Amino acid sequence: MNGDRHERPWRSAAERDGTFVPFDPNEAMRREFLELPEALAAPSRRSFLKLAGFGALAATAACSRAPIEKAIPLLLRPEQIVPGKAYWIATTCGGCNAGCGMLARCRDGRPIKLEGSKAHPIGGGGLCATGQAQVLSLYDERRLDGPRLDGRAASWEAIDAAIAAELAAARAGAGRVRLLTGSESSPSTRAAIAKFLAGWRDGRHVEWDADSRSAALAAHAATHGVRALPRLRLDQARVIAAFDDDFLGTGVSPVEHAAARRAARDADQPERFALHVQFEARMTLTGSRADRRVKVAPWETAAALCELARLVAERSGRPLPFAALPLAGTAAALSAPLERIAGELWAARGAAVVLCGVNDLAVQKLVNLVNEQLGAYGTTLDLTAPVQQRRGDDAALLALRRELEAGAVDVLIVAGCDPAADLPDAAAFAAAAKQVPLLVACTTHDDATAALARAVLPLPHFLEAWHDQEPVAGLLTFSQPTVPALRSTRTLRRTLALWSGDARDDRELVAAAYAAEVNARGAAADAAGFERALHDGFVQFPVGGRAGTSGVVAVPRFSAAAVALPPPIAAPPASTLGLVLHRKVALLDGRHAQNPWLQELPDPVSKVVWDNYAAFAPATAKRLGIATGDVVRLAAVEGGVTVELPALVQPGQHGEVVAVALGYGRKGTERFEKLGPEWLEGRATVAPGGRVGVAAEPLLAVDGELLRGDVRAIKVTRTGRRHELACTQDHHSLTVPEHLAPAGGVTRDAVQVLSLAALVEPGAGGGHGGHGGHAAASAELWPDDHGKAGPRWGMAIDLAACTGCSACVVGCQAENNVPVVGRDEVRRHREMSWIRIDRYWQGDPEAPTAHHQPMMCQQCGHAPCETVCPVLATVHSSDGLNQQVYNRCVGTRYCANNCPYKVRRFNWFDYSRDDAHANLALNPDVTVRSRGVMEKCSFCVQRILESRLLARAEGRVLQDGDIEPACQQSCPAQAIVFGDLADPKSRVARLARADRSYAVLAELNVQPAVSYLADVRDDREARDA
């Protein structure tokens, strides 16, 4: 970062090459009305009269009296509910299988915001973007309501009777019943499943995850004798080597891992700062946060891990029983980085871990061998309390599919997964499933599998149902209804219980499962214990207290005999590329495709919204003559499958692969056709009848008994068509106009990075050069005016802890009623998010380092926006906030132009609030802004006022930490700290004074209230070189 070899960070190729023009006054003047349609530029008589009519109407409407409003109280008020007063209910997130504890903030009998539960062992107070968005899913008007039989609505009684008759007939015959679910860690549901299947001659439960960890589970079964995933204790790690494992983005438990990563990489304890090296083909969120990133093609992973195993074995004195695969061809370049990481891992043995997300059995066994030799089991990997967040078995699913094809299944019940969309050959699956005499689909939405089913039974949303999960052996975590059921639904647990003649309701079934767990540990279960567990949201049993399916008493022994030499994998033939199919951060495996908050969340790495795309390395794209937005045809070399997708040039990707996200092109996303404002120039978010993105599932491959997304060879051809991706990476650039640049002419980078060495030995250099966080704020703009007596609210953001996961973005959206604007509006730089995450690249586009920087209103002391507002709609408060007063704003947009951080958002339209269901998720404490006003981050002023009021009501002084803005509350890595800068003892004031602290664009002397703590990277390799 320092001196002569400094290279400025950039966000897009245009910015890097200098062709990007962030602000050109002449261009801007022309652009102001660039998209004015001809019809308005020269109005016809007809359109003039039309507009005049609207004007007259508006004038009359403005004079009318405020409408009469009704105030309708309850007839009988539940004791704990006071209208307008918030209360919290402890529950467990059901957005994925991780099982993070959450508190649902409810008002007037319904949840309006989800927050992480600080006491919970999983998550520890954080929540990811997916979890934050679940409150909107609850109010989704497209959720199924009431069961359907043979395509027609039916009553629950009718459907139960019809199915009972069919079940009886099937039971009299061969009795072949199959139950296909996602990972099912719920003890009560598992008990109901066991009871239901016990009544059948040939009943089987198949668990399967679209995002499968099947190989890792099977590998542990082979090497340790337990089919389980060890719990990852990243906080114990000193060296982390991850191979194609996006554990911070789309992993098994990203919130938990982000929190543990922060603990392992604490910049205040540089001597035990963990090293993270990522080996991967595509640019993942995790890879973007690694200290070193090594590009490895999917076909090289086996050989690379083999070599790593050999190198570690050599050091351990227990050599491999077989000769390692040669690092041939391009893989030869891996030998030096592998040699290096092997040394580092070995030096940190006992606190080192190798992670691998590849669904390949032989490779996973090798990983287990390496981890065993490094002493990871028992330290960084815990098999005594294994995780149940992924239990799916690809082989069982493939066996089921073969049975279906052979017509050897009488009853198939599919619950909580969508095989017809997630399997590669959807048509074949559909044809096979059609042969089943009775196919029952339990689902929340009308998905692809529901379309095949004879009976469709709606499942409830987790916020309106009783549920329990056991994400980690010995940890029971509960969900309870936060709102009366909004739809006529039934849980799988209750459905199966009813079908097995058990009339107990969900609460009783969950309580019974809890009692069974307590009894199994030799204690007596009582109602008070259950109530306490519900209150806390979880109950943690001591590890090893019970033997059986869910707990393992002794540490399983490793058996090296199970590990064998993986078969060599051939590189894709010449003039083809290898394929990497992956999950998308927040959208995960497609089950959240109907959530507009998640669809409009910029991908943390590519910053693209509302689409998936084929990502190419810059050099590869150049070689193939492809630019971002060109539609390309990806044709699998074997199988004849083709998929057409827009291309994206992705810095840092491996040159020989093309990467595509799964979970797109989902049934039901046609609903977004009308999303966004309707105006003359407006374009639909999706084409009429079209879907969001393109399904890439047909490109998945079956490799042995495993489903894999990284084994196909792909031939890429251009189609000549274009599809403009809505990508926010160039939007809202931080730029300093030349005439404002400091004397030297060089402005500092927005992102500052420190070398770990500089932290360990402050004199060792490493380029903290010129960060000048405490640049004297000499000139005072308001010497007498702005009060300095009260608190000065401020924020500190630790860039070393931030993973870029974007949980804060969705958390802010939920808290502050930020609207969804649609694809076309985003394309026009009109996204409304109050907090964005700037992602910068630095260095060679083929192997850049990446930085993530959350950016929101900096609540400047000398706010440039305030001085230019002609109507005083943005003014300073006595406690240092930069207030935005919507009712004063007339929409000149001068403030946004004058904001150096580009964090102000203008309401170009009345963004749709037509969906009465979705409106239930609005925060009643924050104004819904209307067309023509400016808005921006308020530091969650409603929370400041609330906390101040509560403190006052309790007769105490406001404590540091009482106020948590939504972004801070949501952050899994606790990277954001809010507080009073005027109180020198507050956490935020101490962080603002820290050595790593700096202010973005401090040279402008706008005195921002947000200080950033420089990112820290362990660059020991570069320093050794």
Next chain:
Amino acid sequence: MLARNLRLLIVLGTLLCGGAMIRAGDFRTTGDHTGFAPAQPIAFSHRLHAGEMGIDCRYCHVGAEQSRHAGIPEASICMNCHATVAARRDAVVAERMAAEKAGREPRPVVSAEIAKLWRAQGLNERLERDPAITPKPIEWVRVHQLPDFVYFDHRPHVLGGVACESCHGPVQSMDRVRQFASLSMGWCIDCHRTRQVALPTAAPPGHGVPGHAPAAVLTDCATCHF
């Protein structure tokens, strides 16, 4: 000619408009609804309850201390008394005397307004649940209404010792509640400018009294607009 006509027109128009305003006795700024006293579905009298009976405001408006909204009491609060009180005492006494005179059993006397309250809860005149009556919450007409961009919170005002009458006026003498104050921003600010308030903020050294923030906080825009 034209100019003279125009002048005449302006003078006439001004007179006409001014006259209309004065005649209505109703000249006020936009959004000022002082005096708004809509008819309510039940002719509930605050004069009787708060005035004659002297019931504390917060007995019914429980939210005032706990929530942003003081709240309209739910029917179950009314029933704390109206499960036994069915009509005015004089009506009950009159019926009893009439019954005595006629030598019959006194009939239950239920005031028409209280009957509405009972019906709302699905109860008949004998206070029995009647399946023929569907319970339906009472739709009161809101009297005090602020624009959506204003956030008024009852709690700080009640906790800060602002009397209910300061904003709501002599409710104890109103049969039908009417809007007493203009509830305009100027009217709010008048009070916010002069009142001193103890805010629970740790004051940095040299910045006034610990536990107190300057009254300026009360005139910040974001006190009410966010």
